[in-house]
Amino acid sequence: TQTYKLAVVAGDGIGPEVIAEGLKCLAAATEGTDIAFETTEFDLGAQRWHATGDTLTDEDLAAIKGHDVILLGAIGDPSVPSGVLERGVLLPLRFALDQYVNLRPSRLYPGEVSPLRDVDEVDFVVVREGTEGPYVGNGGALRVDTPHEIATEVSVNTRHGVERVVRYAFEVASKRDRKQLTLVHKHNVLVHAGHLWRRTVEAVAPEFPDVTWDYLHIDAATIVMTTNPQRFDVIVTDNLFGDILTDQAAAISGGIGLAASGNVNPDRTAPSMFEPVHGSAPDIAGQQKADPSATVLSVGLLLDFLGYPELAARVESAVAADAAAKGDAQRSTSEVGDALAARIRG
Amino acid sequence: TQTYKLAVVAGDGIGPEVIAEGLKCLAAATEGTDIAFETTEFDLGAQRWHATGDTLTDEDLAAIKGHDVILLGAIGDPSVPSGVLERGVLLPLRFALDQYVNLRPSRLYPGEVSPLRDVDEVDFVVVREGTEGPYVGNGGALRVDTPHEIATEVSVNTRHGVERVVRYAFEVASKRDRKQLTLVHKHNVLVHAGHLWRRTVEAVAPEFPDVTWDYLHIDAATIVMTTNPQRFDVIVTDNLFGDILTDQAAAISGGIGLAASGNVNPDRTAPSMFEPVHGSAPDIAGQQKADPSATVLSVGLLLDFLGYPELAARVESAVAADAAAKGDAQRSTSEVGDALAARIRG
Ligand SMILES: CC(C)[C@H](C(=O)O)[C@@H](O)C(=O)O
Ligand SMILES: CC(C)[C@H](C(=O)O)[C@@H](O)C(=O)O
Numbered sequence: 001t002q003t004y005k006l007a008v009v010a011g012d013g014i015g016p017e018v019i020a021e022g023l024k025c026l027a028a029a030t031e032g033t034d035i036a037f038e039t040t041e042f043d044l045g046a047q048r049w050h051a052t053g054d055t056l057t058d059e060d061l062a063a064i065k066g067h068d069v070i071l072l073g074a075i076g077d078p079s080v081p082s083g084v085l086e087r088g089v090l091l092p093l094r095f096a097l098d099q100y101v102n103l104r105p106s107r108l109y110p111g112e113v114s115p116l117r118d119v120d121e122v123d124f125v126v127v128r129e130g131t132e133g134p135y136v137g138n139g140g141a142l143r144v145d146t147p148h149e150i151a152t153e154v155s156v157n158t159r160h161g162v163e164r165v166v167r168y169a170f171e172v173a174s175k176r177d178r179k180q181l182t183l184v185h186k187h188n189v190l191v192h193a194g195h196l197w198r199r200t201v202e203a204v205a206p207e208f209p210d211v212t213w214d215y216l217h218i219d220a221a222t223i224v225m226t227t228n229p230q231r232f233d234v235i236v237t238d239n240l241f242g243d244i245l246t247d248q249a250a251a252i253s254g255g256i257g258l259a260a261s262g263n264v265n266p267d268r269t270a271p272s273m274f275e276p277v278h279g280s281a282p283d284i285a286g287q288q289k290a291d292p293s294a295t296v297l298s299v300g301l302l303l304d305f306l307g308y309p310e311l312a313a314r315v316e317s318a319v320a321a322d323a324a325a326k327g328d329a330q331r332s333t334s335e336v337g338d339a340l341a342a343r344i345r346g
Numbered sequence: 347t348q349t350y351k352l353a354v355v356a357g358d359g360i361g362p363e364v365i366a367e368g369l370k371c372l373a374a375a376t377e378g379t380d381i382a383f384e385t386t387e388f389d390l391g392a393q394r395w396h397a398t399g400d401t402l403t404d405e406d407l408a409a410i411k412g413h414d415v416i417l418l419g420a421i422g423d424p425s426v427p428s429g430v431l432e433r434g435v436l437l438p439l440r441f442a443l444d445q446y447v448n449l450r451p452s453r454l455y456p457g458e459v460s461p462l463r464d465v466d467e468v469d470f471v472v473v474r475e476g477t478e479g480p481y482v483g484n485g486g487a488l489r490v491d492t493p494h495e496i497a498t499e500v501s502v503n504t505r506h507g508v509e510r511v512v513r514y515a516f517e518v519a520s521k522r523d524r525k526q527l528t529l530v531h532k533h534n535v536l537v538h539a540g541h542l543w544r545r546t547v548e549a550v551a552p553e554f555p556d557v558t559w560d561y562l563h564i565d566a567a568t569i570v571m572t573t574n575p576q577r578f579d580v581i582v583t584d585n586l587f588g589d590i591l592t593d594q595a596a597a598i599s600g601g602i603g604l605a606a607s608g609n610v611n612p613d614r615t616a617p618s619m620f621e622p623v624h625g626s627a628p629d630i631a632g633q634q635k636a637d638p639s640a641t642v643l644s645v646g647l648l649l650d651f652l653g654y655p656e657l658a659a660r661v662e663s664a665v666a667a668d669a670a671a672k673g674d675a676q677r678s679t680s681e682v683g684d685a686l687a688a689r690i691r692g
Contacts, residue, residue, distance in 0.1 A: 154498055189433070193499045246565075250569070
């Protein structure tokens with residue numbers, strides 16, 4: 001038996017509900033195999049912060065590092081000042097575990113209708129950088145709450161950080177049918193960071209002669225995402241542009257309820273983390289209204305990462321088949337999870 | 347006769363073609379009135395840079411400052427390294443002339459079909475900050491083109507700069523039917539800048555008790571822009587988020603061919619500048635293929651700014667009527683301009 005240590009961070013809002021279904025489907029996918037998961041739950045998020053004032057402690061981090069993979073629900077609650085949990089739990093995990101690839105596939109499953117009139121096919125992957133850019137937490141404020149306040153945010157980009165994610169994106173592209181990579185940035189304004197990205201893509205491209213690449217400014221990319229998303233195969237972009245573009249990508253395909261993501265450390269020097277793109281949705285929390293499909297798809301990405309592409313495909317097919325069959329009936333979170341688990345079992 | 351000094355920057359690519367139609371429609375709108383324009387052409391852009399190495403000189407700037415308003419076509423050409431003209435001409439104009447309000451209305455005119463399946467009405471205004479944020483040109487690079495390269499971009503935000511654009515946005519909202527203002531930022535990650543924006547909106551809001559306001563993260567805003575753009579009335583946001591969101595806004599309404607903008611200095615300490623949102627489109631330059639409508643709508647914004655709302659409305663109605671009537675026939679740039687000028691004359 002191959003046993004993996006799985007850290008589970010259910011988190012806030014709908015997190016625990018969708019995680020329950022994710023684990024149900026993980027069990028279904030590995031049933032009858034020699035793969036086992038030993039799970040440890042980590043209490044991170046709003047409740048813990050209210051009770052103890054802690055976000056992610058050194059002890060938490062050390063304990064999480066002892067695991068092979070992480071499954072995360074959602075972090076965030078309106079009762080906690082904005083930024084505290086994001087910069088205190090979620091981003092520290094991504095950064096400390098060096099999850100430099102934030103992998104976000106977008107597909108329009110049969111049965112799903114895009115809000116875009118002329119679009120009946122969407123199938124691309126965004127490779128978002130995960131450990132640099134304007135997310136580094138470098139910046140500050142002076143004379144806060146006076147007429148002379150000044151606040152800065154610094155985007156930090158390194159050749160090391162950009163090159164490794166660009167190479168990963170080329171690898172992803174080289175394994176796909178169309179082998180097309182699009183770099184998205186804003187190098188006509190953010191010249192230093194933008195030209196670093198551009199030069200790095202130019203430098204890595206010769207290693208992948210079968211991949212063609214092109215470039216779009218982020219503003220133009222939102223237009224193409226609206227008028228011609230079929231143009232995209234693999235997109236590589238920085239942390240902030242990737243955040244923006246993947247929410248738009250989710251909206252034009254099946255919606256945020258179907259958007260999965262992997263925060264991947266490809267060098268496996270620390271555990272990778274899989275999570276739905278959606279947030280904690282406190283307005284519907286605890287009501288069994290959340291769609292667990294994005295979490296289940298994230299479980300698929302987790303299985304793929306561990307080296308089980310056939311199990312991953314089974315999970316993705318189950319979600320696709322459910323999307324095609326589901327109709328308009330209202331189903332509870334656990335009903336959807338049950339339906340998906342049944343399909344995964346086959 | 348009231349004579350205004352108009353600086354005309356036709357610029358690159360399709361710039362001269364669309365500017366010709368813009369001026370044609372400006373003449374049509376003011377025909378038979380006592381309003382006159384004295385125009386000076388400024389040769390700025392790719393051609394000049396190739397010939398002389400100059401972008402925007404101190405002399406150019408001083409001469410432009412002697413004008414009341416500016417009409418700009420488009421700046422940029424692939425023959426010039428990315429960033430040179432943007433950071434050398436366009437952004438220096440916006441910054442030096444303190445055009446802190448970048449006003450970008452979005453409307454779906456009758457006859458135009460949104461690429462969004464369920465959307466048949468779009469009518470909102472984005473008030474984009476124009477002189478701060480990641481556009482300030484503050485940043486740099488170390489060890490360029492080595493494995494140890496590091497590149498930074500600094501977003502600079504001041505209470506002064508944020509407060510004036512926020513107050514302007516509230517004023518715009520207070521004059522509209524729905525009186526609804528949405529702040530877009532990313533204050534859960536960009537905590538210093540984001541909280542400055544949030545606190546400033548909170549502080550200014552009581553001056554406008556009839557305006558309601560809410561908040562969206564930029565990533566969520568791209569979702570709402572796809573699923574429910576009717577929700578928006580006035581959006582206020584920073585320079586970079588505004589750049590991204592207004593291109594998406596153009597895409598979901600009539601397309602970038604109909605997106606107008608004003609770079610406004612509301613204090614009138616320097617001339618304001620009106621320009622289509624689209625770029626120089628070098629691929630179709632000189633072929634009379636460009637749609638001048640966005641430039642003509644920008645002329646409408648210019649007339650409104652100078653205090654002629656009835657002339658501005660006439661220009662906008664002409665574009666709306668043309669959009670409704672135009673059908674699928676191919677028309678040259680000047681044919682569209684002629685049709686618009688005829689409608690403006692009435
Ligand atoms: C919650 C927030 C910090 C996060 C991000 O900005 O990365 C989220 O939007 C995401 O995309 O995973
Ligand atoms: C050309 C570029 C510098 C400019 C910007 O980023 O502001 C353009 O995209 C715009 O929106 O006017």
